[in-house]
Amino acid sequence: MEGDDVTQEQPVGAEDFTDVAETEQRFRDHGYLTDERLATTVFLQTRLGKPVLLEGPAGVGKTQLAQSLAEVTGRRLLRLQCYEGQDESKALYEWDYGKQLLYTQILREKIGQLVEDAVDLEDAVERIAKQDSVFFSERFLAPRPLLEAIDSEEPVVLLIDEVDRADEALEAVLLELLSEFQISIPEVGTVKARHLPYVVLTSNNTRDLSAALKRRCLHLFLDYPDAERELEIVRSKDTGLDDALAARLVDVVRGLRELELRKAPSISETIDWARTLAVLGVSELSSEVLASTLNVVVKYERDVTRAGEALPRLVDPNATVPDHRHGHSHDHAHGHGHGHTHDHHDHGDDDVDGREKRAAKDTPGRHDDAYYGSPGKGPGVRAVTSGQGGRSFAAGRARKRPV
Ligand SMILES: Nc1ncnc2c1ncn2[C@@H]1O[C@H](COP(=O)(O)OP(=O)(O)OP(=O)(O)O)[C@@H](O)[C@H]1O
Ligand SMILES: [Mg+2]
Structure with missing residues (x-):
C-alpha cells in the first residue's frame, strides 16, 4: 500500500x-x-x-x-x-485496536520515557499525540x-x-x-x-x-432464462434426470413462475427439483409426484397450495381443472391484498387457466418493496429523491x- x-x-x-x-x-x-x-x-x-x-x-x-x-x-x-x-x-478497513493495544502495552516503558519529564498533563498529551502516525499507520490497518x-x-x-x-x-x-x-x-x-x-x-x-x-x-x-437455456443449464448440472423429463419439468417450472406466487421458483430450484426426481427414480412426470415434492421449489405454504392447484393443468394442459367456486371456498383468506373479500370470484371464473388474470397483473410495480426478489419497480419502491x-x-x- x-x-x-x-x-x-x-x-x-x-x-x-x-x-x-x-x-x-x-x-x-x-x-x-x-x-x-x-x-x-x-x-x-x-x-x-x-x-x-x-x-x-x-x-x-x-x-x-x-x-x-x-x-x-x-x-x-x-x-x-x-x-x-x-x-x-x-x-x-478497520484499525486493529487489539494490535494497537498490545503494542502500547509492550512499549509501556518506552511510552513512559516519552512523557516522564512532561511539565503538565497537556504537555504529556501533546507528546503522545505526536506519536499518532505510528499507531495509525498501515501496520495497524485491517483491510476489509x-x-x-x-x-x-x-x-x-x-x-x-x-x-x-x-x-x-x-x-x-x-x-x-x-x-x-x-x-x-x-x-x-x-x-x-x-x-x-x-x-x-x-x-x-x-x-x-x-x-x-x-x-x-x-x-x-x-x-429467468428462456426454456432452451434453462434446460441446457439443468442438463449441464448432471442431475441424473432423463432429458425428456427435464424438458417437461422446465415447462412446469415456467408455468409456476406465471402464477402469482410470493416467491417464484428460480433456476436453482429447477435444478434441485430435477435432482430430487432423479433420486426418487421417477420415470414419468405426473402431477401427483410433482405435488409430493413441491416443497423443493416453493417455500411458502400459500404458494404450495396455489402451485398444487395449478399442477394438473401445467403437467397436462388438457386436464380438467377443478372448479374453484365450490372446492376452495377458503381461498379468500390467501391474502391477495385486495380490498373486497370475494373479489377473485368476480373475475376469475371465465378465465379458466388464469392467463388473463395474470397478464392483467403482470405490470411493473405490482409488488411493494417488502417483496423479496421482485424484479418490478413499483409505487411501493422508494424513488430516488x-x-x-x-x-x-x-x-x-x-x-x-x-x-
Ligand atoms: N447461467 C447459469 N449457468 C449455470 N448455472 C446457473 C446459471 N444461472 C444460475 N445457475 C445456478 O443457479 C444457482 C443460483 O444462482 P445464484 O446463487 O448465483 O443466484 P442469485 O441470482 O445470486 O440469487 P440470489 O439473488 O438469491 O442471491 C447457481 O448456484 C447455479 O448453480
Ligand atoms: Mg446471490
Missing part, C-alpha cells in the same frame, strides 16, 4: 477475453451458461474497466456469475456481502474487502453482493471506489488500485439504487474517470 506522496501508475485493464464468443465459450467450459447479452456485458466490462451491476430476481445466477468470472480468469474472488445497517468500516481489492498485488474479482441491502451511506462510499478505483484513508493517504478489479454488483431490487451508482456501471437485468440526484450530479462533476 502506498500513500498520496508516491506516484503510482494508472491501473491497467486486462485482455482476458478476445471477443464475445470466446467469453461465452470460456464461461460454458466452467459450467456457467450465458446468453449473448450477458457475455457481451462481461466482455465489455473487461475491456472498458467498468463495474457490472446485475439486477434481477433471486436465483438467476447473479452471484454465480462473479464466482465464475473469477474461475475463468484465474483471479481471486473478494466478496462483500451487504446488509442493512452495515458499517463502512466492515467494508473498507473493498480496500483489499484495491490494494491487491494481483488482479482480483470484487463481488459486492446484494448492494440494495446496504444503506445509502455505504452506497455513497462505493461511488469513489467505482469511479476512481481508489480509497482515501485520512491518516494514511489515498490508495489507488494497481490493477483494475473486475467489479460485479448484484441487486434483488429491494430498493432503488441511486442514479449515481447506476451511472458508473454497465447495467444488466438478469431475468431529488437530494440523491443532486448528490450524484455533484459527485459526477467533481470526479473524473480513471481509464
Whole structure:
C-alpha cells in the first residue's frame, strides 16, 4: 500500500477475453451458461474497466456469475456481502485496536520515557499525540474487502453482493471506489488500485439504487432464462434426470413462475427439483409426484397450495381443472391484498387457466418493496429523491474517470 506522496501508475485493464464468443465459450467450459447479452456485458466490462451491476430476481445466477468470472480468469474472488445497517468500516478497513493495544502495552516503558519529564498533563498529551502516525499507520490497518481489492498485488474479482441491502451511506462510499478505483484513508493517504478489479454488483431490487451508482456501471437485468437455456443449464448440472423429463419439468417450472406466487421458483430450484426426481427414480412426470415434492421449489405454504392447484393443468394442459367456486371456498383468506373479500370470484371464473388474470397483473410495480426478489419497480419502491440526484450530479462533476 502506498500513500498520496508516491506516484503510482494508472491501473491497467486486462485482455482476458478476445471477443464475445470466446467469453461465452470460456464461461460454458466452467459450467456457467450465458446468453449473448450477458457475455457481451462481461466482455465489455473487461475491456472498458467498468463495474457490472446485475439486477434481477433471486436465483438467476447473479452471484454465480462473479464466482465464475473469477474461475475463468484465474483471479481471486473478494466478496462483500451487504446488509442493512452495515458499517463502512466492515467494508473498507478497520484499525486493529487489539494490535494497537498490545503494542502500547509492550512499549509501556518506552511510552513512559516519552512523557516522564512532561511539565503538565497537556504537555504529556501533546507528546503522545505526536506519536499518532505510528499507531495509525498501515501496520495497524485491517483491510476489509473493498480496500483489499484495491490494494491487491494481483488482479482480483470484487463481488459486492446484494448492494440494495446496504444503506445509502455505504452506497455513497462505493461511488469513489467505482469511479476512481481508489480509497482515501485520512491518516494514511489515498490508495489507488494497481490493477483494475473486475467489479460485479448484484441487486434483488429491494430498493432503488441511486442514479449515481447506476451511472458508473454497465447495467444488466438478469431475468429467468428462456426454456432452451434453462434446460441446457439443468442438463449441464448432471442431475441424473432423463432429458425428456427435464424438458417437461422446465415447462412446469415456467408455468409456476406465471402464477402469482410470493416467491417464484428460480433456476436453482429447477435444478434441485430435477435432482430430487432423479433420486426418487421417477420415470414419468405426473402431477401427483410433482405435488409430493413441491416443497423443493416453493417455500411458502400459500404458494404450495396455489402451485398444487395449478399442477394438473401445467403437467397436462388438457386436464380438467377443478372448479374453484365450490372446492376452495377458503381461498379468500390467501391474502391477495385486495380490498373486497370475494373479489377473485368476480373475475376469475371465465378465465379458466388464469392467463388473463395474470397478464392483467403482470405490470411493473405490482409488488411493494417488502417483496423479496421482485424484479418490478413499483409505487411501493422508494424513488430516488431529488437530494440523491443532486448528490450524484455533484459527485459526477467533481470526479473524473480513471481509464
Ligand atoms: N447461467 C447459469 N449457468 C449455470 N448455472 C446457473 C446459471 N444461472 C444460475 N445457475 C445456478 O443457479 C444457482 C443460483 O444462482 P445464484 O446463487 O448465483 O443466484 P442469485 O441470482 O445470486 O440469487 P440470489 O439473488 O438469491 O442471491 C447457481 O448456484 C447455479 O448453480
Ligand atoms: Mg446471490
